[in-house]
Amino acid sequence: xxxxxxxSRHAVSFVLNGRSTTADAEPRMLLTDFLRHVLxxxxxxxxCEHGVCGACTIHIDGQxxxxxxxLAVQVDGASVRTIEDLAPEPGRLSVLQAAFRxxxxxxxxxxxxxMLMSLDAYLAANPEPxxxxxxxxxxxHLCRCTGYVPIVAAALDAAKxxxxxxxNA
Amino acid sequence: MKPPPFxxxxxxxLAEAHAVLATEGTDARIIAGGQTLVPMLSMRLARPxxxxxxxxxxxxxxxxxxxxxxxxxxxxxxxxxxxxxxxxSRQPLLAAALPWVGHAQTRSRGTVCGSVAHxxxxxxxxxxxxxxxxxxxxxxxxxxRTVAAEQFFIGSLSTDRRDEELIAAVLFPCAPPxxxxxxxxxxxxxxxxxxxxxxxxxxxxxxxxAVGGVADRPxxxxxxxxxxxxxxxxxxxxxxxxxxxxDLHATARFRRDLVRQLGREVIMEARRCLA
Numbered sequence: 001x002x003x004x005x006x007x008s009r010h011a012v013s014f015v016l017n018g019r020s021t022t023a024d025a026e027p028r029m030l031l032t033d034f035l036r037h038v039l040x041x042x043x044x045x046x047x048c049e050h051g052v053c054g055a056c057t058i059h060i061d062g063q064x065x066x067x068x069x070x071l072a073v074q075v076d077g078a079s080v081r082t083i084e085d086l087a088p089e090p091g092r093l094s095v096l097q098a099a100f101r102x103x104x105x106x107x108x109x110x111x112x113x114x115m116l117m118s119l120d121a122y123l124a125a126n127p128e129p130x131x132x133x134x135x136x137x138x139x140x141h142l143c144r145c146t147g148y149v150p151i152v153a154a155a156l157d158a159a160k161x162x163x164x165x166x167x168n169a
Numbered sequence: 170m171k172p173p174p175f176x177x178x179x180x181x182x183l184a185e186a187h188a189v190l191a192t193e194g195t196d197a198r199i200i201a202g203g204q205t206l207v208p209m210l211s212m213r214l215a216r217p218x219x220x221x222x223x224x225x226x227x228x229x230x231x232x233x234x235x236x237x238x239x240x241x242x243x244x245x246x247x248x249x250x251x252x253x254x255x256x257x258s259r260q261p262l263l264a265a266a267l268p269w270v271g272h273a274q275t276r277s278r279g280t281v282c283g284s285v286a287h288x289x290x291x292x293x294x295x296x297x298x299x300x301x302x303x304x305x306x307x308x309x310x311x312x313x314r315t316v317a318a319e320q321f322f323i324g325s326l327s328t329d330r331r332d333e334e335l336i337a338a339v340l341f342p343c344a345p346p347x348x349x350x351x352x353x354x355x356x357x358x359x360x361x362x363x364x365x366x367x368x369x370x371x372x373x374x375x376x377x378x379a380v381g382g383v384a385d386r387p388x389x390x391x392x393x394x395x396x397x398x399x400x401x402x403x404x405x406x407x408x409x410x411x412x413x414x415x416d417l418h419a420t421a422r423f424r425r426d427l428v429r430q431l432g433r434e435v436i437m438e439a440r441r442c443l444a
Contacts, residue, residue: 002178002179002181003176003177003178003189003219004176004177004178004179005176006174006175006176006177007174026174027174027175027176027177027220028171028172028173028174028175028210030171030172030207030211033171049170049208049211050170050208050211050212051204051207051208051275054272054274057274060277060278063248063277063278064273064274064277065274065275065277065278066204066274066275066278068207068208068211069203069204069207069208069275069278070203070207070278071172071177071200071203071207071220073177073179073222074200074203074222074224076179118273118274122273136359137272137273139272139358139359139360140271140272140273140274140275140360
């Protein structure tokens with residue numbers, strides 16, 4: 001039985017943004033710190049570090065999840081997607097990101113990576129979101145700048161454009 | 170806020186998980202989804218010497234219906250149970266309460282049994298388990314026992330689980346015919362722990378109400394049909410018997426009021442769904 005010792009680092013192999021990745025972590029290392037400090041992906045933000053603020057939200061096996069509530073060793077064998085994978089190519093924004101820009105759905109930008117990752121998963125599963133449901137879903141994220149109104153507007157606009165893209169595809 | 174050092178065992182068989190628990194006792198903690206345990210580690214409220222990850226055990230990852238109960242294994246995530254196609258027809262109270270557990274972004278990882286193991290007095294899953302008269306399956310490497318939910322939750326964050334035992338599954342009784350159900354809670358924000366939560370279960374002959382967030386554990390009480398003003402009297406008596414306390418989130422008086430209000434609402438709603 002593999003017992004990973006507290007005092008040494010152990011290889012964690014997983015798929016990160018579509019690429020097989022292996023890096024070392026102590027058992028106690030949080031996935032947030034693993035992504036940011038070991039793998040250099042600093043787009044995932046660290047806010048409250050106990051699962052309340054939502055800034056560190058990423059996808060694990062396709063589902064939105066808190067990186068700060070996950071140990072790096074737990075994602076061995078899993079597929080992880082972070083904010084760095086959201087834009088289709090450098091210099092081009094995704095439909096959701098572009099909607100955030102159009103609607104001024106961010107000011108300081110600290111909560112934005114988590115908001116985007118959560119909404120990306122939500123819109124994929126719910127192409128026709130209802131505003132009340134969307135607001136309930138966003139209760140898992142704190143934004144202290146916008147008052148949420150432009151965020152909800154951006155999400156609804158992105159959903160509409162994504163539906164049009166699908167219809168015209 | 171970083172967790173203190175601990176060893177990490179990725180159990181490949183249930184026997185391995187049991188063996189580590191038997192050897193390490195209180196120094197070991199089971200980790201499943203980690204949605205409660207990881208922040209407790211980060212805040213240093215838990216300092217285990219070893220964590221045992223049970224999420225690679227296929228025998229714990231199942232939802233099954235047998236002998237009139239829904240059997241939810243320790244590896245089943247809250248989102249998986251919510252997505253189980255038979256949930257609303259087999260157990261509508263559970264289907265009504267699960268969307269109130271944390272946020273979608275934590276239900277994706279958090280497990281049903283993990284919430285039961287943590288035993289927060291405000292948590293929805295323990296409340297539903299008590300409301301339905303469900304039970305908890307505990308196992309060690311030598312034996313297995315099943316404990317009724319009302320005996321399992323013994324206080325705030327404390328349960329009848331022994332050090333060498335792990336929660337293998339929880340059993341939610343399926344909805345029998347001629348039952349009405351309702352669930353409601355009041356919290357500061359959606360996804361926060363409830364200040365008070367109520368679950369009602371009614372038949373033509375009886376009314377059962379379970380309340381979370383008021384006493385140090387979820388508490389259920391059962392009455393006869395409760396016609397007219399008898400309902401208000403019964404709720405008032407129950408509200409006082411729960412021995413509410415003042416805390417940061419609400420006063421004892423406000424909590425008693427929530428028991429009377431929400432209690433009435435869920436009982437009426439459950440009666441409508443029975444009719």
